[in-house]
Amino acid sequence: MNPVQNQQSSAPGSQWRNGNSGVHRVSTACSLCRAKRLKCDGVMPCGRCCTMQVDCIIDENSDNRRTLKRKLDSLENDRELLIRLVETLRDSGDTRVSTLLSLIRSNASLSELKSFVDEQLRRAQSPELAKAHHEINRLQEASSRTCRNVLDVKRLCDQPVFRVPAKPWTTVTGDDGLVSHIISLYFTWYDPCFSCMDRDIFLRDMKRGDLKSQYCSPFLVNAILAAGCPYSDYAEAYTDPDDSATAGVHFYSEAKKCLEMEEGHMTVATVQGLEALSMCAYAMGKDRRGWLYQGQLIFAVKELDRNTPKTRPDATGQELDLGRVTDFTFWGLYIMTTATAMAYHKPPLIDTPVRPRPQGKQGDKDDLWSPYPSQQNGLPAHFLCHFNSLCDLSMVVNDWCQSVFGDSEKLHFDGIKTIVEDIYRRLLDWEKGMLPCIRVDTDGCILPQVLCLHMYYHTITIMVFGFAKNIADGNGILHSKFHKFAANICLQSARKIASLMDIHRSSWGIDLFVVTYIQWTTVSLFILLEDLDDPMNREAFISLSIVAKVASRRWALGKGMLRAVQVTARKMEVSLPPEIDVLFSDFEKQSWGAKDRRGLSSSYPNFAVSIGSVQTDEIELDKFLEKWDALNISDPGEVDKSPSPRE
Structure with a gap:
């Protein structure tokens, strides 16, 4: 028998080439098969290289699974370095190290931590600081080599709580994953605290992609994305990833354009979008603009109230949805405008709603909150209990502001x-x-x-x-x-x-x-x-x-x-x-x-x-x-x- 033929027939994995190729999963092809764009059996040497009597070379760097493993190993190494650094701080009685711990709690960068330790080491000899300095240097070197890889791993592991499409709602990005990520952050960290919308109805219509929906619009979506971007560490959430002040600016600009295109047509989504846009402007340090949006908001609320009838007790379907969303909107806006009035020492802009407070879903098993982006199990949110208590508190704030800031x-x-x-x-x-x-x-x-x-x-x-x-x-x-x-x-x-x-x-x-x-x-x-x-x-x-x-x-x-x-x-x-x-x-x-x-x-x-x-x-x-x-x-x-x- 030809030696080459003998080698080919006895090569490991040859059985997968004899009628079982559909079962074998090849993670990495050899260099020859990759160059010729031919299917490789993944063994070493492969059958084709044996037949052609050439060296069979497999580049492990091209194996996506191995690459992911290296990324995870790198992340684990960084974690171990961080643990050692924290142990150094925890076990030390040095007051300077306590100060370093406070700096770490402020989310300082590695370069800022290193600058502090360098300065303190120049002032006094401290074995604890010297040890911490050594660990920071090692961690900084590892971070400079792998920070992009760590980010990639985070993206690969990210599982947004809510999956929604980017199109047709925004022209800033077509990345469904990014939009889902930011929407999930918004409904995790902001909306449960100060909500003016029915989350489930909004998400339902956003998933449908229906531009005729009165509960979801390009203006509202872009305003929410602009407000949600500062909670994200993804580079795409910033117009300049090195400048935190640019978080959400691209979505903010898009939202303003969408508002102009609505040409004064007021829907529930318009009112909710104005609230999100005003809060976004405040967070950007541009609350003078935010007050202009709140001025528009007052007009919009009056228009909406005049054109939206109270919900009948026997309402179902679309009428029930409209009543629930409107109730949420009016009371949510009341909460936010009274809080803003107190913060800025002004009389409230919106009167106490005469509409009923939102009902239903209290104690629902699906009413859960999860600490996204952490992948932890959901906890009972008690959303309506929180919302109604906040309404009661806002009525006290309203009376205080009227008495102190509304009297000439x-x-x-x-x-x-x-x-x-x-x-x-x-x-x-x-x-x-x-x-x-x-x-x-x-x-x-x-x-x-x-x-x-x-x-x-x-x-x-x-x-x-x-x-x-x-x-x-x-x-x-x-x-x-x-x-x-x-x-x-x-x-x-x-x-x-x-x-x-x-x-x-x-x-x-x-x-x-x-x-x-x-x-x-x-x-x-x-x-x-x-x-x-x-x-x-x-x-x-x-x-x-x-x-x-x-x-x-x-x-x-x-x-x-x-x-x-x-x-x-x-x-x-x-x-x-x-x-x-x-x-x-x-x-x-x-x-x-x-x-x-x-x-x-x-x-x-x-x-x-x-x-x-x-x-x-x-x-x-x-x-x-x-x-x-x-x-x-x-x-x-x-x-x-x-x-x-x-x-």
């Missing part, structure tokens, strides 16, 4: 004291009457939207007593007893917000949370600045500063707010805790500049100025920073003399 006459001590006592009693009654499923003093896992609800409650308490504590009577006399009581209430609520955020961090991580945390965190930081000598206040301030630093990496408004806290502390001549010196100094040197200041078009009021902790005529965020930031900015070359944009 300036209130004096007796009037404000009466209002505060009434509002505080109602807040306490609201807290006592909460259902067990949305309380935080029970055992079990607490969902982000429940934590959000309680943080909002404590922010309202701070706002109410913050405005009241420095009010003087008609003779200009400050009542010290009431002032002390109000100040203590504010500090207690600020510390409570910090502890709730700690629960969020331990349960769900610190990297993802609803954008409204920015305002609540900032208000708390301003209050805590008044008494950092107290160890409890100092600890809460450190914890919330880390949250603010994380927010500054995702939202332009978060970056402006963190800068406002830093500048306000200097104006108050307050020494910040040394544990976070590096956090603020790093932010000032690496993250904040004239470009960021110019990009702000925000009328958000500095709460420390509003309540009299800082004396200045500039209360709005962009004007406050425009006036004071140039005096404190670390790089004189970055001082910008051009006026800030106004939208």
